[in-house]
Amino acid sequence: MEIKGILFDKDGTLLKFNELWIPIANEVIEELLESIGYKENEALKEKLCDSIGLRNGKIDEKGYLASGTSLDIATAFKRVLPKDMPHLHHWLSERLLHKTRENIENVKPVSNLNLLFSTLNDKDIIVGIATSDDYEITKLCLQQLGIDNAVQFIGTADLYKKKPDSEVVEEFCKKFRLKREEVIIVGDTVIDMQLAKNSNARYGIGVMSGIGSYKELSQLAHFVIPSVDYLIEPNDMFIWELKNIT
Template sequence: MIKGILFDKDGTLIEFNSLWINLTKKIVHDIIKQYNIDEKNTIPMLEVLGIQANDTLVSNSLIASETLYDSAQALAPFINESTETLYKLLDEMYYVGTCQHPDAIKPIGDVKKLFQELHNKNIRVGIVTADQYNVTAFTLQYLGLMPYVDFIATADTYPKKPSPEALHAFCNKFNLQQSDVIHIGDTKVDMLFGQNTKQPVGVLSGTSDLATLQQYSTTVLPTIHDIVHHFRL
């Protein structure tokens, strides 16, 4: 019996490309301008993050599945800056950019209705994301999801996925067994994290294709809205 569900955020609850590609391009442009470096670095900086010249996203790339600190570490050599300093700058830039353009936060279907349904069935709901807490909290509040979310784990509050520490904290908080919980996400990292639960569940609404997700999970669904029927919740 499933008593708790941990959801990834980007590509799972909200559309990935509508928010992250344009925002990341703007931030890279602003960094280049702020540090007065050659604009020829724009394309390689975006590519190291996972955005190709035609604005397509590389599956399981840095911005698709890793943390902001990982992005800072990858970008720091381009501008001769410390990772720690750039990490703080990126944290502010992404938060401000998200708050300034909340219209770019597009839920995948009626997420609020789904969360209300899970809440009414006494299923604990948690978010485990590679994103920062500030952007995550703003996103959940903007979408009206916060009243139905029991637990939030972000890359700046817990060790990043696939470390199981966020799962352990979720289970301890609500007296659950790991076998009572499933994790739903759209990347390889999500599937590896989910292997610590009853089972990882892949969704095709994000940045990975069916073949990739099926390497790590026997359950791959179109979106999160298929879980109620699939698991008979």
Template sequence: MAEIKGILFDKDGTLVDFNATWLGVADFMAMDASEGDRWKADRLLAAAGYDFATKRFKPDSIFASGTNMDVVELWFPRLSDEDQMLAVARFNEITSVQGSAMAVALPGIVETLGVLHRKSYRLGVATNDSTTGAEKTLLTLGVAQLFDAAYGYDAVANPKPAPDTILAFSDLTGLRPAAIAMVGDNRHDLE
């Protein structure tokens, strides 16, 4: 740990309880996408990785690790490029407003972030949510002032698992990439 000077956190599943936060948001998105048809919405949720038996999203599923663009491509495979961008914008709005409003912090995370900040670690967020969604969630949790930056999938050319967020954080902080730890809950965070 002596060489680690910065820590990038995935947001969902690492700072916030993924299922407690996102089940309601995902359901809202699916109902919106299916124009209120419960049966269709449930099919969309299942396709995105929701397991109705366990009432949880499967690890590494599209909804657990993908971007809003990934969800749009899955749910609306035949949209024109223009309609696809409109759907992504709609989902970005839903996830940033609903996701931040419904954010449930993992137990002890707020205190832990305070300790890390006092120990002079440079803190950042690298998420496949939107940047606005990440920033609003940090405000909701009351920890935004502890972070140097939040990088959503829309803040970099290539979202996780590409190294773009680590390189952007390195450029911002002046830290070498090898001095930055990535903390996450999915395989793509490790990658």
């Protein structure tokens, strides 16, 4: 069956993860500590970092910073904070958007996305995004990457159930009248590959440009490639067209 649609994860798949999210996470945590009067508390800062999978400047591929939503991160923070913050999720969402604007120069593509998306358009492939991020942050990042006009569907965690729930794939298929077997999921974490499995998408393709390890991705992915550049072979064929996978 012909492939007609691709849903891409955003962070680590289309844009470089560490350059953007490690600085933002540290800045937000520092602001949070200051807002509750614990500005110089390094022990609490370490606990907050650890709660979302940020340890010694490195990202845990299974942590909330890697593939969780803003609500997941807020919930993790609440478990650690010494005082209750009833509106923490709202505060966090606003700060993440603000910090993304402040750090917009760190929104860097993993490869030549304009060429890739132009090629996908020429091949009549419908392109969508399935991310754990919020809508406004996602739009901002896509604009900075210069591909916002090439993306026909944006599925975010504040619009649909979070990955790996299949709702985002179902809505993508419904909007463009696609069958699930005509859709591919591309992402850098095991959550993306679980999304492909849960939604019965044709293929789940893992990319090594983000934070996911080959060991984890290869357990569920049909293909594991260095980056989205490798979706299309030098002979102008898609990678799945060259492989006999059933």
